[in-house]
Amino acid sequence: MQKPSIPKGTRDFGPQQVARRNHIFGVVRRVFEKFGYAPLETPTMENLSVLTGKYGDEGDQLLFKILNSGDFAKDVSADDLAAGSKKILPKVAEKGLRYDLTVPFARYVVMNRGQLTLPFKRYQIQPVWRADRPQRGRYREFVQCDADVVGTTSLLCEAEIVLMIDEVLSTLGLTDFTIKINHRGVLSGIYQALGGEGTESDLFVAIDKLDKIGRDGVTRELLERGFSQGAIDKVFQYLEVGGSFDEKLSTLRTAFGADGVLADATAGPARGLADLEQVQGYLQDFGFENFARLDFDVTLARGLSYYTGCIFEVKVNNVQMGSISGGGRYDNLTGAFGLPGLSGVGFSFGVDRIYDVLEELKLFPEDVAAAPLCLVANFDHEGRATVLPLLKALRDAGLSAELYPEVSKLKKQFEYADKRGIRYLLLAGPDERAAGQVKLRDMRSGTEQMLPLAEAATEVQKLA
Amino acid sequence: MQKPSIPKGTRDFGPQQVARRNHIFGVVRRVFEKFGYAPLETPTMENLSVLTGKYGDEGDQLLFKILNSGDFAKDVSADDLAAGSKKILPKVAEKGLRYDLTVPFARYVVMNRGQLTLPFKRYQIQPVWRADRPQRGRYREFVQCDADVVGTTSLLCEAEIVLMIDEVLSTLGLTDFTIKINHRGVLSGIYQALGGEGTESDLFVAIDKLDKIGRDGVTRELLERGFSQGAIDKVFQYLEVGGSFDEKLSTLRTAFGADGVLADATAGPARGLADLEQVQGYLQDFGFENFARLDFDVTLARGLSYYTGCIFEVKVNNVQMGSISGGGRYDNLTGAFGLPGLSGVGFSFGVDRIYDVLEELKLFPEDVAAAPLCLVANFDHEGRATVLPLLKALRDAGLSAELYPEVSKLKKQFEYADKRGIRYLLLAGPDERAAGQVKLRDMRSGTEQMLPLAEAATEVQKLA
Incomplete structure (x- = not known):
């Protein structure tokens, strides 16, 4: 008899692991609820019509698809077979596994728009699945903890995201971490300051890699994408702006002014700087005491995502680990489902990474155990x-x-x-x-x- | 743009529903833990080699299969296509969604047999998926709450199952319910008393339908399966044994003795009656006060499952609803994975049905709400x-x-x-x-x- 096994990239969680994971979920849930977020759960399976095209071509490849029940191949012709898997797919699978919690949330909001009280604040703690190549810290099934609010543009929400991140991580025993904040408007401002070279998305994608490939790598990539050396120098002048939160705001305002990109006071870099300043103001009014953990990081870009306003990312210092939390404001999350103009902001905790960090730093309380007393x-x-x-x-x-x-x-x-x-x-x-x-x-x-x-x-x- | 939808048989759970479901899960979890059960979680996807053949032919049909990633159709030939879906399936799908929590539990025990401390008591609260035709109260994604202990034959476990069921349902506010208990040995005794007519499994399957098709229906089915009218009359003499728990034990002991099926004192009906008596004794020693809720129901059969000892089922009285909990002892759960001889006993709560009952009886506490205070x-x-x-x-x-x-x-x-x-x-x-x-x-x-x-x-x- 063959020894049984589990699919690669998936895991069993024994008693102690479940108890420790539940400890993390419990802390996250209590903080989300204390801040007024209400729980939502969506089905594991979504129609492929909902999922496909929302995560880019690569994402579509990484979706787990469910074979239709019964005689699934009945509509597949010999011609389809000759044309290959891509042609066959729509005939044999109409459902897929949830890839993230954001698209199902948007789908839920659109399906229930008549009944929802706006602003709608929801949190969601559920597994997601990606057919990615498994590696250390990357699994094919992992849990996301998302909190989002849609239907308001208030920057109070951004300030509260900083508070929630700080409270969750502090409650879990972490002390040495950095909550990075930036604004898509600031990044747009840098692009505008170049006077029209290259494309904005190429610039953002390159900046996003700064952590990994360094200044030389980013320079090489931007040169390849048609940016001039002069423009690249200017980009780095912006990215290397230093000092305190206030000093960075002030330096950037001067630089953007000099580059003539503050003309529209309600958009782009002007809005970015004003938003960041207001978030800071809210935090001060809240009596937030951990400003040392908040870093206005001009190099934070969050890839090619749907963000349009403030963006966040959290790094634990002195531990080899990618970001353990991230998020930002988006202006058109539900547009793909026919409901445009609904602004929202959200963020997510990566539980698997937080678990590894807490284990490495021995921060799980002794009484978080699965054994009876x-x-x-x-x-x-x-x-x-x-x-x-x-x-x-x-x-x-x-x-x-x-x-x-x-x-x-x-x-x-x-x-x-x-x-x-x-x-x-x-x-x-x-x-x-x-x-x-x-x-x-x-x-x-x-x-x-x-x-x-x-x-x-x-x-x-x-x-x- | 098409209005988005969710797959049939699946559900979104809004804030209040999640809060109420979590209320049920919380009660179940606390009782399981109080009784020394430790949490386990297994992956959503299992290899089809683990799942297939464990649930009968019908079960295999109801498994949701995951399409292999990438060029899934590359090994499918024109001959395969001509032969149809059944031939194609093993070439395009090697994983499926969890169908219950029992098979993954058995798979886990076998994979981890070297590390596990026996007896191993685990509980598991996770969704399962079945490609069943959706109808009222039947969904394609639903949550099971299982508790099992393997590695001991102690009937203390059976007694504690009665205590756990009683405590969970009482804590949820239910008062009028019946915990039915029976024993496969008692059912075997009835079959043995017939002197070799028909097959045991035909008899069990027919008895299992008594609730639905009544005495006439069962009689008709048994006649069709080759049982004589005389044998059927004897079956009903057994099934209609009345009186208290003790009186039933006594009447059955006399009847089985008269039919000469008590020869082997350690198996079949003799073991069945002795086990039931000992479970009752443990409950008395525990000071169990709700014996009125415990019904020794000779007609309880639990279908064609792998049970070999005591079996359980719970009905809420005066509510139109199938059983909300069930389980029993099995002697060979892990045999299918090459680890024979490991006895265990387990049971499960059907959360979706309990939810509907609590809602109908208005038993959800007012403070179980998803809104902030x-x-x-x-x-x-x-x-x-x-x-x-x-x-x-x-x-x-x-x-x-x-x-x-x-x-x-x-x-x-x-x-x-x-x-x-x-x-x-x-x-x-x-x-x-x-x-x-x-x-x-x-x-x-x-x-x-x-x-x-x-x-x-x-x-x-x-x-x-």
């Missing part, structure tokens, strides 16, 4: 009239507890408690029962004490 | 230095709260609070601010009170 030892069948009520009393006190299910050697029961990481072992053998007592052993410290049987549950509750 | 009204931009710290104070007090994101008419903000079901509206307009106060409006009662601004968060916390 108590094991009642099983000495003999005669004891059941004593140990079953004891077990019930422990559970009635809200404690997790179990009886070793079989009468067996105490050594084996000890090992079981030890391997599962059970904290307290309660022993009520014939001697203890005769004395109306139970022996409580702390498996962590190895200390033991005798307790009156009737008070055992209350005593353990005090320790827990 | 507080909305701070947004009067004017000048107020932000007051309302943002107020908002922070509410959240720091652990309350969910939001500021209406835009300055707009109070009427609109009232409507928003009302539609979202927000309980408290906090108003700090120019007058209140000048007086260092905030007006608190209870949206449910319509009452209003003035609070000192600095104490508002503490006061609302007291009300919550």
Whole structure:
């Protein structure tokens, strides 16, 4: 018989991993809810008509498609077969697995536009699937935690995203991280300042790679894309603007002014700088104390996404790990489904990366464990009239507890408690029962004490 | 543009539905954990080699298959196409969606047998997918909540299943339900008592339909399957045994003795009756108080499943709804993956049905809602230095709260609070601010009170 296996890029999560992942989800969920976001869940499968074309050609390739049920090949002709998979696909598959949480959210908003109260604030914590090549930290099934609000342009939402990121990560025990913020208008301003060389998207894509390929790599790429060396020098003058948040705002305002791109005060770089300043103002009014973690990073570009306003990304310092959170404002998320003009802003936590970071930094609390607190030892069948009520009393006190299910050697029961990481072992053998007592052993410290049987549950509750 | 839609048999869950479903999951999870079960999660996709052949021919049809990535049709020949979908399937799909939680659990146990501490108690709360024809109460994506323990034959586990079912349903507010229990050995005994007519599985399948097709229907089916009228009469003598739990045990023991099927005291009907008696004994030792809910139902058969010992099913009385929970003991769950002889027992809650029952009986608590507790009204931009710290104070007090994101008419903000079901509206307009106060409006009662601004968060916390 073949040894069973799981598909590559997928994982089983054993008890401790689930408990630790739930710890992260719990913190994220509580913060989202404290900020007024309401939960939404969408189906695992979406129609391919909803998914296709939303993630670029590469994304379409990475969609997992579901084979139609029944006689799926009945409409495939010999000509289709000769033409190849691309021709066959629409005839054999009409559904696919969710690729992210953003497109299903947009689809939900459009389908329910009549009933929704705007602004609509939703969070969503669900797995997504991508047929990507698996590698360290990249899986084919992974969970995203998104929060978005649509139907308002208020920059209060951007300020609150900074607060939520800060609170989630702080609550998880992280202290040394950077919340990078930038604005698509600022990036547009840099492009406009070049006076029309190349294309804006080529510029953004190149800037997005600065982290990975460095100044030389970006220069090479921009030269290839038709930017002049003079323009590239100007780009880097902008990207290397330094100083505090305020100093960067001021330096950029002067530079954009000199380059003559602040003419329209409500768009582009002017809007970008004004928005960033207002977000900063909201944070000050909130009494936000961790400005040292907030970095106005002119080089942050967030690739070729649908963002149009503020953009965010979070890096944990001193840990080898990509960004653990990111997001931004978009002006036309639902346009693809026929509902234009609905502005929104959202962000997402990458749980798998956060998990790895917390594990590396040993930040999971000790009490985040999947084992029950108590094991009642099983000495003999005669004891059941004593140990079953004891077990019930422990559970009635809200404690997790179990009886070793079989009468067996105490050594084996000890090992079981030890391997599962059970904290307290309660022993009520014939001697203890005769004395109306139970022996409580702390498996962590190895200390033991005798307790009156009737008070055992209350005593353990005090320790827990 | 086409209006977007979701695949048939799938559902979006809006804020209130998610909150209510999480309420159910939370209760189930807490009870599972209190009884020492540890969480497990397995991938959405399993290899078809793991899934196929485990659910019968019909089950194989109902599996959702995932199209292989890339040029999926490259190995399909014209001959394959002529032979049809069945021939093509293994060449275009090697993965499928999880169909239940039991097979992935067995696969996990076998893959991790070296590391697992036996007995292994796991619970699993995850969606499953079946390409079934959607109808009322039947979906293509639905969540199962399973708890299983493998590696022990102790009947303590069966007794605890009764306790867990009773506690979960009681905690959810249900009072009028029946936990049916039976034993495959008892059913085997009935078959053995017939002296070799027909087949055991035909008998079990027919008995399983008694609820739906009645005595006449079962009689007709058994006659068709080659059972004599005399044998059928004997079957019904057994099925209609009445009285209390003890009386049924006693009547059956006498009848089985008279029919000469108690010879082997460790198997078949003898084991069945002894097991049921011991489960009852454990429950008595636990001080279980709801014996009135426990029904030894000789007609309970649980279809053609892999059960070999005790079987369970739960019906809510006076509500039109199939069983909301079920399970039983199996002696060879992991045999299909090459690990024989591992006994286990498990059961499952059907969350979608429980949801519908709780809704019908109006048993969802009022505070299970997805809306934040507080909305701070947004009067004017000048107020932000007051309302943002107020908002922070509410959240720091652990309350969910939001500021209406835009300055707009109070009427609109009232409507928003009302539609979202927000309980408290906090108003700090120019007058209140000048007086260092905030007006608190209870949206449910319509009452209003003035609070000192600095104490508002503490006061609302007291009300919550």
